Amino acid sequence: MTRLHSYETVVTWTGDRGTGTSGYRDYGREHELTAEGPAPIAGSADPTFRGDPARWNPEQLLVASLAQCHMLSYLALCARHGVVVTGYLDRARGSMSTQGGGGRFTSVVLRPEVRVASAAMVEKAVALHHDAHEGCFIASSVDFPVTHEPTVTVSG
The missing domain is CATH 3.30.300.20 (K homology (KH) domain)
Incomplete structure (x- = not known):
C-alpha cells in the first residue's frame, strides 16, 4: 500500500538592503528556513555566489x-x-x-x-x-x- 507524505517549509528572503534586487550586487542572499515545530535555519547562498559564509547554503x-x-x-x-x-x-x-x-x-x-x-x-x-x-x-x-x-x- 502506497502512502503519501508531504513536507511543508517556508523560505523567507531577508536580504533586501533597501533597493530590492535593483542590481546583482545590491541585494543580500540571506534568508530564513522555517517549518512548524523546529527552530529556524539561517540560510544564504554559497560564498562563491555572493552568500554569507556564516549561514547554511x-x-x-x-x-x-x-x-x-x-x-x-x-x-x-x-x-x-x-x-x-x-x-x-x-x-x-x-x-x-x-x-x-x-x-x-x-x-x-x-x-x-x-x-x-x-x-x-x-x-x-x-x-x-x-x-x-x-x-x-x-x-x-x-x-x-x-x-x-x-x-x-x-x-x-
Missing part, C-alpha cells in the same frame, strides 16, 4: 540531508539487528559542477565513523550501510551517485 543542506537520512536509516537497522551503536559521526562531502549559469551535483560521499559496543558487531555494522542506503528516501530521490566510506571501531 542550499548545497550544504542537500549534503546534510543525505547524511542525516543515511544515519537515521542506519541506526534503525542496527537497532533491529542487534548492533549496538555507541557513536556516529559523518564528514560527508558533495561535489558540484557548474557551467555557465547553472550546475548540478555530480556525487556525494558519506564517511560515517561508527563506534559499536563489541568486536562481534563490526562485520554486521559495516554490512548494514548498504541496506541503509537502500532505505534512505533522500538518496533514492537524487540522480547522482551517493557512495559510502564507513569505518567501524569498537568502543572503549
Whole structure:
C-alpha cells in the first residue's frame, strides 16, 4: 500500500538592503528556513555566489540531508539487528559542477565513523550501510551517485 507524505517549509528572503534586487550586487542572499515545530535555519547562498559564509547554503543542506537520512536509516537497522551503536559521526562531502549559469551535483560521499559496543558487531555494522542506503528516501530521490566510506571501531 502506497502512502503519501508531504513536507511543508517556508523560505523567507531577508536580504533586501533597501533597493530590492535593483542590481546583482545590491541585494543580500540571506534568508530564513522555517517549518512548524523546529527552530529556524539561517540560510544564504554559497560564498562563491555572493552568500554569507556564516549561514547554511542550499548545497550544504542537500549534503546534510543525505547524511542525516543515511544515519537515521542506519541506526534503525542496527537497532533491529542487534548492533549496538555507541557513536556516529559523518564528514560527508558533495561535489558540484557548474557551467555557465547553472550546475548540478555530480556525487556525494558519506564517511560515517561508527563506534559499536563489541568486536562481534563490526562485520554486521559495516554490512548494514548498504541496506541503509537502500532505505534512505533522500538518496533514492537524487540522480547522482551517493557512495559510502564507513569505518567501524569498537568502543572503549
